[in-house]
Amino acid sequence: MKFPKLESKTILAPMAGINDLAFRLLCKDLGCGMTYSEMISAPALARKNKATIKLIDVVPEEHPFGLQLFGQKTEEIVKAAQYLEEHYKPDVIDFNLGCPARQIIRQGAGSSLLIRKNRVVEIVKACSSSLSTPFTVKIRSAFEGKKIVAIDIAKACEEAGAAAIAVHPRTMSQGYSGKADWSIIKQVKETVNIPVIGNGDVFSPPDALRLMEETGCDYVMIGRAAMKNPLIFRQVNDYLRKKSFKQADDEAKLKMIKTYLFLAKKHEVGFVRTKLHCQLFTTGMKGGAALRHSLGKAKDEDEIRRILGT
Numbered sequence: 615m616k617f618p619k620l621e622s623k624t625i626l627a628p629m630a631g632i633n634d635l636a637f638r639l640l641c642k643d644l645g646c647g648m649t650y651s652e653m654i655s656a657p658a659l660a661r662k663n664k665a666t667i668k669l670i671d672v673v674p675e676e677h678p679f680g681l682q683l684f685g686q687k688t689e690e691i692v693k694a695a696q697y698l699e700e701h702y703k704p705d706v707i708d709f710n711l712g713c714p715a716r717q718i719i720r721q722g723a724g725s726s727l728l729i730r731k732n733r734v735v736e737i738v739k740a741c742s743s744s745l746s747t748p749f750t751v752k753i754r755s756a757f758e759g760k761k762i763v764a765i766d767i768a769k770a771c772e773e774a775g776a777a778a779i780a781v782h783p784r785t786m787s788q789g790y791s792g793k794a795d796w797s798i799i800k801q802v803k804e805t806v807n808i809p810v811i812g813n814g815d816v817f818s819p820p821d822a823l824r825l826m827e828e829t830g831c832d833y834v835m836i837g838r839a840a841m842k843n844p845l846i847f848r849q850v851n852d853y854l855r856k857k858s859f860k861q862a863d864d865e866a867k868l869k870m871i872k873t874y875l876f877l878a879k880k881h882e883v884g885f886v887r888t889k890l891h892c893q894l895f896t897t898g899m900k901g902g903a904a905l906r907h908s909l910g911k912a913k914d915e916d917e918i919r920r921i922l923g924t
């Protein structure tokens with residue numbers, strides 16, 4: 615199955631603890647071409663764990679969207695992917711080969727699979743042949759050490775049937791330190807014939823253009839910058855089209871926060887998560903530090919609105 619053709623070159627990166635439905639819909643409203651869910655545990659979903667299922671919060675108007683799984687046992691991942699396909703009809707099912715979190719690595723999942731190519735190939739083959747949804751992978755450049763495996767893994771995943779590859783070119787042991795090495799994205803793009811999604815350190819519209827020009831990648835995936843400024847999707851779209859974009863002023867940010875609060879209420883996002891997003895969104899606003907401090911003490915949505923004057 616082929617990766618869908620998106621209307622924008624931008625994709626919201628999967629982010630655990632961040633990508634609730636209201637946030638994803640906000641990003642989409644602001645021009646993001648496709649959203650990804652937070653990573654979902656394949657072993658838990660294969661067991662039809664109720665708490666895990668409750669966390670999957672998609673609505674039809676989100677299309678196109680991807681749901682991301684993590685795990686390491688082929689049978690569980692196939693079962694979980696089939697469950698996602700049947701119940702949520704995602705446009706893409708993605709497999710996490712990049713998570714550096716200790717509890718995920720300890721399970722033999724996430725980026726630790728980068729040193730188990732045979733298992734990766736087995737998983738991608740099994741999923742892509744048993745699903746009618748495009749199956750994609752998201753990788754880092756390597757687990758640890760200097761030997762980069764991204765190019766080899768990307769080629770193997772393509773041959774096994776992957777529909778696209780997202781590349782965050784840092785090793786697991788790097789975490790978020792240093793710079794993302796975009797030359798690895800370029801090498802992956804030169805090696806495979808499926809769409810390549812470039813990711814890592816896109817913090818501004820010019821960064822997005824530079825990533826596309828330097829690597830030839832098909833799409834740009836944005837994570838941390840979107841957490842603080844979801845308007846970046848509209849800004850990147852504008853910049854790619856006409857080489858200019860409007861800076862996000864306080865008025866635009868407040869309007870965006872209002873939209874988020876509306877969506878969070880409508881889709882029953884918890885208060886702690888709602889507050890976290892509002893705090894993040896005030897980054898760069900006049901008096902932002904003081905606003906974040908006050909928001910930290912807010913006890914309910916009315917208080918958030920009063921502090922922000924929305």
Ligand SMILES: Cc1cc2nc3c(=O)[nH]c(=O)nc-3n(C[C@H](O)[C@H](O)[C@H](O)COP(=O)(O)O)c2cc1C
Pocket residue numbers: 627628629630631632651652653682710711712713752782813814815816835836837838839
């Ligand atoms: C809070 C947070 C949660 C993340 N959760 C996931 C995840 O669930 N799955 C995944 O593949 N990557 C996850 N990532 C990594 C991002 O998808 C992305 O690869 C990384 O942040 C680099 O992109 P950026 O420089 O645009 O932030 C997470 C990153 C952050 C900051």
